[in-house]
Amino acid sequence: MSKKTYYNAEDLNKFGNISEFSPELGKKFFDYYAEVFKEGELTEREKALIALAVSHTVQCPYCIDAYTSGSLEKGATEGQMMEAVHIAAAIRGGASLVHGVQMMNKTKELLM
Amino acid sequence: MTSATLKRRQHLLSYAKKQLDFLNQPKENGEQFTSFESKLNETGLDPLKPTKIDNFQINVGYMCNLTCGHCHVDAGPDRKEIMTRETMQECINSIKDTDISTVDLTGGAPEMNPDFRWFVEELSKINKKVIVRSNLTIILANPKYNDLPEFFAKHKVEVVCSMPHFTRLRTDSQRGDGVFDKSITALQMLNEVGYGKEGSGLMLHLVHNPSGAFMPGSQESLQKEFKKKLFDAFGIVFNDLYAITNLPISRYLDYLINSGNYENYMQKLIDSYNPDAARNVMCRNTISISWDGYLYDCDFNQMLEMKLKDEKLQHIKNFDLEALEAREILVDQHCYGCTAGSGSSCGGATS
Numbered sequence: 001m002s003k004k005t006y007y008n009a010e011d012l013n014k015f016g017n018i019s020e021f022s023p024e025l026g027k028k029f030f031d032y033y034a035e036v037f038k039e040g041e042l043t044e045r046e047k048a049l050i051a052l053a054v055s056h057t058v059q060c061p062y063c064i065d066a067y068t069s070g071s072l073e074k075g076a077t078e079g080q081m082m083e084a085v086h087i088a089a090a091i092r093g094g095a096s097l098v099h100g101v102q103m104m105n106k107t108k109e110l111l112m
Numbered sequence: 113m114t115s116a117t118l119k120r121r122q123h124l125l126s127y128a129k130k131q132l133d134f135l136n137q138p139k140e141n142g143e144q145f146t147s148f149e150s151k152l153n154e155t156g157l158d159p160l161k162p163t164k165i166d167n168f169q170i171n172v173g174y175m176c177n178l179t180c181g182h183c184h185v186d187a188g189p190d191r192k193e194i195m196t197r198e199t200m201q202e203c204i205n206s207i208k209d210t211d212i213s214t215v216d217l218t219g220g221a222p223e224m225n226p227d228f229r230w231f232v233e234e235l236s237k238i239n240k241k242v243i244v245r246s247n248l249t250i251i252l253a254n255p256k257y258n259d260l261p262e263f264f265a266k267h268k269v270e271v272v273c274s275m276p277h278f279t280r281l282r283t284d285s286q287r288g289d290g291v292f293d294k295s296i297t298a299l300q301m302l303n304e305v306g307y308g309k310e311g312s313g314l315m316l317h318l319v320h321n322p323s324g325a326f327m328p329g330s331q332e333s334l335q336k337e338f339k340k341k342l343f344d345a346f347g348i349v350f351n352d353l354y355a356i357t358n359l360p361i362s363r364y365l366d367y368l369i370n371s372g373n374y375e376n377y378m379q380k381l382i383d384s385y386n387p388d389a390a391r392n393v394m395c396r397n398t399i400s401i402s403w404d405g406y407l408y409d410c411d412f413n414q415m416l417e418m419k420l421k422d423e424k425l426q427h428i429k430n431f432d433l434e435a436l437e438a439r440e441i442l443v444d445q446h447c448y449g450c451t452a453g454s455g456s457s458c459g460g461a462t463s
Contacts, residue, residue, distance in 0.1 A: 013379065013383060039330070039332075039333055043333055043336065043337070044329060044330055044333040045329075045333065045337060048329075069326045070329075072322070072324060072326050073322070073326050073327055073328060073329035074329040074330070074333060074334070074337075075277065075278075075320075075329060075333075075334050075337045075338070077279050077281070077282070078281070
């Protein structure tokens with residue numbers, strides 16, 4: 001099973017192993033990562049929901065797993081989580097559509 | 113959610129030994145989970161010994177008006193195990209001249225024990241701090257319970273109550289349909305007599321435990337969320353939120369297995385082992401007493417029928433505080449639930 005796919009759910013638990021080939025950079029990354037997700041001006045729940053939305057944008061299955069659990073752990077509701085995903089979808093959709101202006105500009109430039 | 117307990121259904125997991133066997137069996141791929149004892153050993157805590165016993169947690173019976181999906185007691189309306197007044201008296205005799213400051217009453221729904229009020233009154237007389245672990249809905253379950261808030265207030269009982277989430281959906285999915293609305297009403301009744309209000313001296317704590325196969329988040333952050341949501345929507349105030357991890361035993365274990373989450377959940381608990389939480393585990397300052405007067409290291413060990421090693425110490429009739437403080441605490445794989453992440457105890461996070 002593990003050899004047949006690129007993505008393996010159990011690899012998420014091995015995330016920390018990336019330090020193996022480069023301990024110093026690994027440590028810096030994970031220290032930074034932990035600091036980023038601590039409660040600050042934003043609550044831990046808000047940060048988990050942003051992470052969930054971004055996970056859907058970068059379409060990382062590990063991140064989606066991690067921040068679905070993370071959002072639930074921080075007390076987020078199903079409604080909040082789906083709204084976060086819609087934000088990702090809206091930005092992605094909007095990012096395509098806003099280029100429609102470029103297309104229109106170019107069209108107008110080319111047409112008589 | 114079925115309303116019959118595992119015991120009533122003669123479910124395999126209603127037998128303590130079967131649960132322990134299951135927790136100790138290898139994963140699907142044949143590998144063994146790291147043993148809890150070996151983790152304790154790495155932390156220098158093996159064998160686990162008490163610090164000082166300060167908390168007497170008495171389970172006055174497994175009967176309950178609810179049958180929650182995560183219940184480690186397998187409590188429910190069909191459970192008949194109830195502590196007698198005689199055993200309660202033995203508990204009082206054992207602790208009255210000791211430094212043990214707190215008596216923590218749990219169940220089932222402790223209020224359903226016919227001698228519950230008598231017991232609380234007697235404990236107040238010997239100046240012990242009394243905690244009651246209430247499921248809230250009991251206050252509305254029958255008119256005879258409606259005055260419980262006043263009764264609690266009269267004896268300055270600290271009320272620790274179950275409220276897994278501030279949304280109806282998440283609470284009812286764990287505790288049964290309609291539980292959220294009843295719990296809200298009960299909390300408002302407790303607030304009305306002063307519970308949770310500044311300066312009243314009446315302490316009201318909520319217990320959050322996850323309605324699913326995940327660990328609780330930061331207790332501090334969740335407390336802020338709960339306070340805001342419950343106040344904004346229902347005008348409810350409370351003192352502290354205790355975030356408690358669900359231990360993989362009894363009905364919660366049944367849920368984990370049936371939902372295909374068991375291995376991942378167990379592995380997550382193991383990967384989140386926190387040496388500081390291990391040093392602060394609740395069993396180091398607590399003794400748990402069952403309805404029939406037997407002593408255990410904690411309420412979870414009680415449900416797994418892990419009686420104290422020394423036979424002479426096993427029953428409240430032979431209570432010997434000094435010997436109990438020198439005993440060895442029994443551990444098994446379920447103990448990972450108390451040492452994961454920020455740690456978990458009946459008083460919430462431990463580190």
